[in-house]
Amino acid sequence: MTSGGEVRGRLFGKNVLEATFRAAPDEDLFLGELLVGVDDATGRRYLFRVVDVTYGTEHREPGWAERVAGTMLADDGRDDAGAHPLYEQSRRTYRVATCSCLGYLTPPGPDGVRTEFRKPKSLPTQFSRVLAPEPEDFAFLASRMGDLPVGMLRSGESVVDFRVSIPGAALSSHVGIFATTGMGKSNLMRVLAAGVMRANGRYGLLIIDPHGEYRGALARHPWAGERLRTYAARSLPNTTALRISLAELGIDDLRTAYEWSRPQEEALFELERHYGVEGLGWLAAFARLDDLPGFRDVELNGRIALSTLQVVHRRARRIVELQCVAMDPNVSVGGSVLSDLLGGKVVLIDVSGLGSTEEVLVASYLTRRVLEEWQSAYLDRPEQHERMPVVAVVLEEAQRVLGASKDRESNVFPRVAREGRKFNVGICAITQQPKLLDDELLSQFNTFFILGLADEKDRNILRASAKQDISAVGKEIQTLMPGECLIAGLAAPFAMPAKVDLYDDLVRATPPPPAPRPTAAPNIAALVD
Amino acid sequence: MPLPPPPPTIEQAAARLAGLLTYAGGTLSDPERHDLVFETDLSLQPLVRLPAPIDTWAVDGGQAVVADARCLQLVVTRASRARWREGRCVLEEEGDLRPQLVGCGEERTAVLTYGMPVRPDAAVDIGLLRDWGEWQAVARSVEEADAGAMVLIDGDLEPDWRLPPSFLDALFARATARRVTLAGVTKHSSLARGGAPLLGQLERRAEEALGPRAMWWARLATTRPDSGPNRQILAARLDPDARFSFRVDIPAGDDAPHILGSLSALADDAAFPGYPYPLSVADRLAACPGWVRDDVWAQLEDGLDVAGVPFDVRERAFTDRHRLMERA
Numbered sequence: 001m002t003s004g005g006e007v008r009g010r011l012f013g014k015n016v017l018e019a020t021f022r023a024a025p026d027e028d029l030f031l032g033e034l035l036v037g038v039d040d041a042t043g044r045r046y047l048f049r050v051v052d053v054t055y056g057t058e059h060r061e062p063g064w065a066e067r068v069a070g071t072m073l074a075d076d077g078r079d080d081a082g083a084h085p086l087y088e089q090s091r092r093t094y095r096v097a098t099c100s101c102l103g104y105l106t107p108p109g110p111d112g113v114r115t116e117f118r119k120p121k122s123l124p125t126q127f128s129r130v131l132a133p134e135p136e137d138f139a140f141l142a143s144r145m146g147d148l149p150v151g152m153l154r155s156g157e158s159v160v161d162f163r164v165s166i167p168g169a170a171l172s173s174h175v176g177i178f179a180t181t182g183m184g185k186s187n188l189m190r191v192l193a194a195g196v197m198r199a200n201g202r203y204g205l206l207i208i209d210p211h212g213e214y215r216g217a218l219a220r221h222p223w224a225g226e227r228l229r230t231y232a233a234r235s236l237p238n239t240t241a242l243r244i245s246l247a248e249l250g251i252d253d254l255r256t257a258y259e260w261s262r263p264q265e266e267a268l269f270e271l272e273r274h275y276g277v278e279g280l281g282w283l284a285a286f287a288r289l290d291d292l293p294g295f296r297d298v299e300l301n302g303r304i305a306l307s308t309l310q311v312v313h314r315r316a317r318r319i320v321e322l323q324c325v326a327m328d329p330n331v332s333v334g335g336s337v338l339s340d341l342l343g344g345k346v347v348l349i350d351v352s353g354l355g356s357t358e359e360v361l362v363a364s365y366l367t368r369r370v371l372e373e374w375q376s377a378y379l380d381r382p383e384q385h386e387r388m389p390v391v392a393v394v395l396e397e398a399q400r401v402l403g404a405s406k407d408r409e410s411n412v413f414p415r416v417a418r419e420g421r422k423f424n425v426g427i428c429a430i431t432q433q434p435k436l437l438d439d440e441l442l443s444q445f446n447t448f449f450i451l452g453l454a455d456e457k458d459r460n461i462l463r464a465s466a467k468q469d470i471s472a473v474g475k476e477i478q479t480l481m482p483g484e485c486l487i488a489g490l491a492a493p494f495a496m497p498a499k500v501d502l503y504d505d506l507v508r509a510t511p512p513p514p515a516p517r518p519t520a521a522p523n524i525a526a527l528v529d
Numbered sequence: 530m531p532l533p534p535p536p537p538t539i540e541q542a543a544a545r546l547a548g549l550l551t552y553a554g555g556t557l558s559d560p561e562r563h564d565l566v567f568e569t570d571l572s573l574q575p576l577v578r579l580p581a582p583i584d585t586w587a588v589d590g591g592q593a594v595v596a597d598a599r600c601l602q603l604v605v606t607r608a609s610r611a612r613w614r615e616g617r618c619v620l621e622e623e624g625d626l627r628p629q630l631v632g633c634g635e636e637r638t639a640v641l642t643y644g645m646p647v648r649p650d651a652a653v654d655i656g657l658l659r660d661w662g663e664w665q666a667v668a669r670s671v672e673e674a675d676a677g678a679m680v681l682i683d684g685d686l687e688p689d690w691r692l693p694p695s696f697l698d699a700l701f702a703r704a705t706a707r708r709v710t711l712a713g714v715t716k717h718s719s720l721a722r723g724g725a726p727l728l729g730q731l732e733r734r735a736e737e738a739l740g741p742r743a744m745w746w747a748r749l750a751t752t753r754p755d756s757g758p759n760r761q762i763l764a765a766r767l768d769p770d771a772r773f774s775f776r777v778d779i780p781a782g783d784d785a786p787h788i789l790g791s792l793s794a795l796a797d798d799a800a801f802p803g804y805p806y807p808l809s810v811a812d813r814l815a816a817c818p819g820w821v822r823d824d825v826w827a828q829l830e831d832g833l834d835v836a837g838v839p840f841d842v843r844e845r846a847f848t849d850r851h852r853l854m855e856r857a
Contacts, residue, residue, distance in 0.1 A: 086799045
């Protein structure tokens with residue numbers, strides 16, 4: 001590794017974890033930029049991330065800079081800009097960059113090649129040169145990258161020629177995608193789905209898509225024919241009809257999807273007991289009831305208030321009228337979805353057209369099926385479980401089911417967050433408002449994709465839960481542009497700045513899957529012999 | 530015998546000061562100098578900015594007391610130069626630090642070492658050491674300057690009183706021969722009228738008479754013929770946005786509006802409009818801040834170590850008792 005390169009500044013202060021360096025007044029420094037402090041005395045190369053940039057001046061008089069600005073402003077006011085130049089500005093002013101120290105690369109060993117990345121524990125020599133990094137400075141990261149590509153390493157606004165990816169196994173330890181509108185959540189999700197499609201069945205992804213925004217895009221992927229299966233709640237071309245049997249739904253799904261009062265929940269259990277059928281099969285008969293007061297008085301002996309019963313009845317009718325709900329217990333896509341996931345596919349559930357609660361109902365049911373399947377394999381068929389792909393359930397607006405107020409007892413999603421990891425089932429939660437997620441559940445998420453977040457409360461909660469210290473990058477998060485993100489996870493030694501691939505570019509660059517191996521026709525004669 | 534007046538109260542002092550500051554009359558004077566012949570009528574003239582000199586040199590000096598045993602001091606002085614051409618500094622010369630022991634006759638060596646043209650029995654102190662260094666730098670600048678250049682000096686065109694007038698005579702002659710203009714710019718002048726700062730009064734008068742953004746100049750005085758080469762003492766506001774005017778000294782025969790007009794072209798820096806920028810560069814170079822003093826002190830200690838001077842001897846010599854008492 002050489003120690004040449006363009007000098008961006010000279011280190012002068014701070015401590016082991018932070019560094020400040022002086023740069024020329026016209027040095028274009030960006031928040032999030034990655035730089036290297038070259039300690040010639042020790043041969044170490046310290047990796048810095050710029051977290052703030054301020055002005056500096058040689059002049060020590062208080063108010064010097066304000067006075068200069070005031071003079072120039074007055075010239076502007078007289079339409080006489082430039083009347084008072086600031087002579088030799090490059091000598092009299094400068095910039096001061098504050099950096100967090102990410103760690104350092106040890107000097108090459110006797111073999112002259114290998115360096116090791118270590119967390120910062122010592123001060124680089126004062127006044128060391130600060131340089132733009134070289135490709136070799138990031139070589140140590142290569143072994144820590146995974147098999148799900150995300151994009152390119154980003155340094156400020158520049159892109160470094162280094163691929164950033166996460167390990168697919170990280171899907172089981174839960175992934176959070178946090179961003180305000182328009183910052184690139186959907187594109188990132190598509191990129192991750194593309195990675196799963198190309199992972200040769202090692203991973204499965206169950207995407208619940210409430211807005212129908214993934215169907216067209218994912219279908220364009222060259223590997224979609226083999227690796228994508230789309231179910232839709234309404235009639236859509238090239239999709240399989242999403243049909244869920246009432247009998248397969250459970251009261252817990254209802255409790256997850258709807259807000260129920262205590263008496264209403266009691267009513268649900270009372271009705272389940274009364275009908276004595278498996279699952280929610282009884283909803284069909286209950287929804288058909290015309291004489292609700294009579295049913296209450298005769299069949300339920302008046303044990304449920306009529307108003308309570310009316311609420312349950314109204315919701316029951318809405319559910320049984322859903323196109324995707326089948327009365328026939330034999331008609332259900334549950335098994336097919338599981339089979340697709342076991343085959344390492346991306347399963348897209350297009351629930352556009354459904355209401356928000358019904359969408360959660362579907363998601364709850366399918367997630368429960370996945371968890372039960374992987375859990376039972378883990379407990380009863382460990383050998384099979386080892387061969388099963390790691391799966392993740394992708395939830396948009398995840399705060400609806402992972403919020404602090406949600407009933408954790410009946411809600412399958414917190415269960416997945418807490419227990420799913422050991423069964424290889426994870427959640428990929430997408431939200432604009434991480435502050436609405438339950439703290440304890442969020443702490444179960446090992447990988448954060450942080451795109452632009454304007455709200456300080458959102459940033460604070462992520463800061464508290466991230467698996468890496470992101471306390472110094474608040475300003476960077478605030479200033480992220482669409483498609484730029486920070487990845488905080490366990491694999492890399494620091495939160496990785498990345499520029500997410502554009503899904504459309506990815507699709508264009510992806511070769512089609514290899515043709516299946518030709519199989520020889522069976523030699524019947526040989527068999528007869 | 531009449532009783533002495535009682536000591537004034539703060540209120541009385543403030544009332545007297547107010548009277549002095551606001552009184553617009555009185556005689557012109559310079560409490561620090563008595564060789565000036567003041568103009569009878571101070572006439573304010575509009576100043577027109579002209580192109581900057583093609584070559585400008587600026588000279589300033591710095592000094593510091595490094596070790597102080599009261600009877601004996603180690604001082605350092607230096608003279609710095611900046612050369613300004615085409616809108617940028619082409620030379621920045623901090624100047625070597627000149628250490629000198631002063632006191633108990635030790636300072637006498639400086640007269641020979643630095644070739645000071647002073648009487649053999651002249652007192653030598655840090656002021657003279659610094660001033661001589663500055664004038665030597667001025668003389669060097671005159672020699673190195675291009676024809677048509679201007680050499681700026683921080684302060685008036687009056688060397689330390691111990692330096693003979695002949696030195697300035699020779700310098701002026703050499704400058705004239707080389708077509709180099711000399712100008713001294715004083716940041717904070719002691720010129721007064723009726724006990725109040727003269728330049729402040731002129732600034733107020735000019736603002737009323739010529740407007741708040743006018744550049745102006747005034748001839749204030751000339752030096753007496755018996756005090757060395759003749760000089761004219763001027764006041765000038767060198768930029769429309771200058772907060773202050775400055776005293777400017779130039780040789781007597783020189784064209785004041787032309788020199789001041791050229792000088793004003795160097796005084797448009799946004800950080801301090803009205804003060805010639807090359808002089809502020811020289812000022813920065815010449816400064817002897819605390820770290821310079823500390824650095825020399827560290828070198829001095831090394832030398833004392835080598836010479837085997839016990840620590841307590843040094844401590845007794847150089848400890849600042851005042852500071853110790855304040856801490857107690």
